[in-house]
């Protein structure tokens with residue numbers, strides 16, 4: 001940090017305090033060369049998280065978009081109203097905790113499917129049918145069979161939402 005008066009780099013912090021918004025720190029500094037005092041404001045910069053799509057294009061991670069995809073899959077399913085939001089938050093927290101700046105979109109899709117598989121199996125199949133775009137009924141059947149294998153005999157409702165949500 002250069003002194004605004006003389007340009008010297010030898011400055012020291014004489015006072016430091018959090019501002020009310022708790023993400024800004026205000027610092028009083030003093031130049032070691034000319035003793036000029038000045039103030040700096042330090043803010044936390046949220047690390048960028050970029051999603052790399054299958055075709056190689058990149059876009060900023062959009063937590064709300066993820067939550068809306070999850071919400072769509074969970075429509076009218078017996079899960080808490082906040083389930084989609086919570087799952088999206090958990091996925092974002094997991095990605096950020098890894099400290100990665102770029103993440104393949106497939107990875108996010110797989111994380112979303114893992115969440116849905118625990119939350120609600122119908123939602124899982126709905127999401128998988130859009131996300132994985134099953135080639136044919138055999139693929140879909142394999143996915144459902146794997147759910148049966150995992151959980152034993154359960155009633156699986158095979159009505160799948162139309163593919164309109166695919167992007």
Ligand SMILES: [Zn+2]
Pocket residue numbers: 003004005006007008031032033034035036
């Ligand atoms: Zn100075």
